[in-house]
Amino acid sequence: MSQEKIYQLLDKYASGGLTAAEQRELSELLQSLDGREFTAVTERYAQIVEQRGVPGEADTVLFERIRERIGDMEGEMRPVRTRTRWWAAAAVLLALLSAGAYLFNRQPRQIVSLKPAADTVHHEIRPGGNKAVLTLANGSTIVLDEAADGTLAQQGGTNVVKLGNGQLAYVGDGGEVSASVYNTIATPRGGQYRIALSDGTQVWLNAASSIRYPAVFGGSERRVEITGEAYFEVAKDEKRPFTVQINKSTEINVLGTHFNVNAYEDESNIRTTLLEGKVSVAVFGKQNILKPGQQGTVIYGNSGGAVQVKEVDTGEAVAWKEGMFSFKNADLRAVMRQLSRWYDVEVAYEGGNSNAVFEGKIQRELNLADVLDALRKNNVQFRIEGRKIIVRQ
Structure with a gap:
């Protein structure tokens, strides 16, 4: 049966x-x-x-x-x-x-399988969700996940509207347009959010990320600033290029395309992954063109910065947008950084550095206990103290 x-x-x-x-x-x-x-x-x-x-x-x-x-x-x-x-x-x-969670440790087997630690069996930490704070031009803030659907504010000749699906959109109200009115959306650790800019560009923000943008794009260009990680589907407008400013030395220039930018401060490099169209990653003014399926990694050095370009699995870079963690040749600390941001937990380490490398996918909708169980099955030892995970390497 x-x-x-x-x-x-x-x-x-x-x-x-x-x-x-x-x-x-x-x-x-x-x-x-x-x-x-x-x-x-x-x-x-x-x-x-x-x-x-x-x-x-x-x-x-x-x-x-x-x-x-x-x-x-x-x-x-x-x-x-x-x-x-x-x-x-x-x-x-x-x-x-594993009901949606599977990881494979590519390190040769050296440690026997671990049994669940007594203090983690019943420990429930829920996954992140749609959470963000909108900061208006006058400095006032709106907690978007608590706000009701409908018009939230008027900014620069547009209505700021929270849609029924939780997305934020900017809709013209027919009034006088001001391109100098800037808003910022920031997601906390354990949050993500989607926004439709006034030109129709769609932006997905990952956890612990932000985007600063004009309520209405004016002039000859469209420019936004980000921190953390964001996925863009840029509305095409040949007369007004779209620029993503990452820091004072690095920016991405596009006309209309789909790409992902990972620029977390706790990651060693800035990575831009192109899915469709064409982008230019500029470091200290030097242009580096990416083609679909390529990833440009910004590496800073004493003499400035450079971009290393390689072919990649684009699905891995945007898996977070589709509700998945995706790891390929990822070391333990890289895995834990993603878990830390999404589940809003602190991670500490005991012992030396692990040489374990992981591959696999995990659903972001799972509780943390389910994800940690997938790691435990691959000989990762840890304990939980409140919202802190201590990993033994």
Whole structure:
């Protein structure tokens, strides 16, 4: 009965119709299977996805992790048509085992699996959400997540409107336009927010980020200033280029495009990732053109700054906007920095630096305990004291 129910839920999952509650139910059912039953279910799921395409390409390290999970229990795994197809199906099921959270530590196994610490089993820290504070031109503030839908203020000849979906928009009211009226939106740790600027440009702010912008764009350019991380979908206007000012020495110039900027002060570099169109990353006035699929990393040195350009998986850079953490070759501290900002927790470390490197995805809607459990399964030791996580390296 349980396997038949699993097949029903997997069919819904493959078609994209699985609810959060059904995903948790599927995760629990999968965890009840032994190695041979898991293999049988994987073969059945491989047949389901065959008509919908195979998710992903085979990765040697990940495949070996799957072997560790199943192969030790039943011997050599039997592929379904191709190893890639079997790998793809098994990878999906392993992700579901954690109900949306899966991480793989690429460091060779050196430590035995850890049991949950007694002080973290029942510790619940909720994920972040749509939270931000709007600062108007006169210095007054509006807590956007507490404000009712509708017109919140009038700024520079526009109405500042909170829409039903929580988004903030600037809508012309037909009055006299003033381009010198500036507003700022800032998200706290544990917050995110979306705004539509007066020209139609869409901006998503990640946690602990801000954007300063004119209520109405005037003159021959459109210029905004940001801190932290933001994703832009810039409205096209060939007569008025769009500029994102990051600091005194670095800015991004575009006409109309989709890109992500990560400029947190606690990150070692500023990274601009281009999804669509064309942008120029300028450091001390020197232009560096990016093409779609490329990431420009600003590196400062004694002689100024430079931009290193490389091809990247753009999905990783904007995963936060889609409600996911995505890690690829990320060290432990990089993982914890993202968790710290989203769950509004402090992180401290004991011992030396860990050489563990992680890959995987985690849903940002999960409670912190679920995310930490994914790390614990990969030999990360920690304890929680209030809203402080102490990581032992």
